[in-house]
Amino acid sequence: MERTRAQKSAEEANRAKTQFLANISHEIRTPMNVILGTNELLREQPDLKEDQRQLLGAMHQAGVSLLQILDDVLQTSRLELGQVNVNQQDFLLREWLDHLCAPFALRMKSVGLSFQTQIDDVPDRLIGDATSASQILGNLLSNAVKFTSQGSVQLIVSKAEERDGKVGIRFSVIDTGIGIPEEDHAYIFSPFSPASSRTAARYGGTGLGLSIARSLTKLLGGTLTFESRIGSGSQFTLTLPFRTVQEKPVTAPAAERFINARILLAEDQPENRFLFDRYLRKHVRELIFAEDGEQAVTTYSSTAFDLILMDIRMPVMDGYEAYVRIREFESASGRHHTPVLALTAHAMDADQDRLRQTGFDEILTKPVRKTDLLDAIQRHVDVVRPF
The missing domain is CATH 3.30.565.10 (Histidine kinase-like ATPase, C-terminal domain)
Incomplete structure (x- = not known):
């Protein structure tokens, strides 16, 4: 009896620790997405002075170092708990x-x-x-x-x-x-x-x-x-x-790419909406925002899109429920399958597993680089689907 009680207590402690680390990871990665993303956009500016480039470079390096510290702490905990999976x-x-x-x-x-x-x-x-x-x-x-x-x-x-x-x-x-x-x-x-x-x-x-x-x-x-x-x-x-695997064609640099697609992006943080707007506005045909999952479902129900970028932790309706509602609408209305990419600050293996099991077409973990975002979009909308 005592052994069973101790084992149960240890399991509960591990679950609490895992949840705490997941929350910490999410809360740090969300602002770091804005910090590193804004830094990337600033470093793209053609008229920067050399000292400005150096300052931005130092800021970028500090952000990368902070993420490495976070990853080290999280990975050590995952390894201790046996929660590290190999993802091909x-x-x-x-x-x-x-x-x-x-x-x-x-x-x-x-x-x-x-x-x-x-x-x-x-x-x-x-x-x-x-x-x-x-x-x-x-x-x-x-x-x-x-x-x-x-x-x-x-x-x-x-x-x-x-x-x-x-x-x-x-x-x-x-x-x-x-x-x-x-x-x-x-x-x-x-x-x-x-x-x-x-x-x-x-x-x-x-x-x-x-x-x-x-x-x-x-x-x-x-x-x-x-x-x-x-x-x-x-x-x-x-x-x-x-x-x-067989080599694939070289992709054009992000600055030279245009993807002929209408995209819906569900994101509750105004700073992240601003960042993704700057990332994508010049590179896609149309970009429309929703501020929570419910808005995303409503917008998608009235307008067809080539692709949806879905944040996960949102008020009113989270990304998981919004994804299910979108698939239900497609099934009921006969609309074609629209790729839905998870855009998330959830980096723990359990969260990533849940995203895959839910059915998201791809998972992008914040912070997300502009080039990586454009690559992911292009993987799913190389050929624009008819509305």
Whole structure:
């Protein structure tokens, strides 16, 4: 009886912890969507002075760092609770690396140091867990940049073995930084170890990055090794398995794209409506806003759209119920299936699973980059459907 009661109490505590972390994630990602999105739009302006670009670059880097801290804390909790899932997706390796490396290259450039990327003969279009791979490689690059005060950081991407229909992609992160003392080698992948605590206290960060990287690498079926000497820098070598697919055509840059589509966007936050209006207004035929799920259903019932972007946490009617109502209306009226993309600050695995089970055609997690948003829209409305 006592054991059952203790087990029930532990389960309730885990649920409460998961819900708390989900709320924290949502409440931070919502304003960060506006902060990083506005920063992206400002950096697109052609007449910026160099000092303005540097200020905007510093702001962008601070926002990226804040998100990394949030992701580290959330991922550690997920791993502890066994709630991390492997999510396969189709992505372009070089485009993914450009997005991932940009803030690190900017940070190195701002202090007069070199950040180099070398991509050998590797397939570009891959299928794998790009989100988890981003967190692993992002932590390795973040450490390399943080601990390098002279010289350079280099990322070399090469092809490893091919086996069982998968190709291994090797990411070697090489820095000329402070190096790792030999006595710490046995502990650097352990969370909350004296070595990670000393490093976090001296250089900042959560001290969780390498522990998360090792755990996620194992989950994805990859390997993570390192070589380091104090005063001589470090090399971390990450190898992950991916499936390859046929190359797809190169997409035009966001600034040059126009998508002939009428889009309904349901979003209750006025700051996010402003941001998405600036993201899309020049790139789509028509953009109409709804301020909650009920408004979205009413608007859709009277006007046909090529695509719907649906926030999830909204007053009056949330995105889940609005999605169900839209599908019910389509079934009753005979209207064609309209793609509905979830636009959400819910980043926890349980929330993402619920979104997939509900039936959303795609899930975009805030903060959302302009290019990623346009790519997602174009995936679903390459051919405009008749009204």
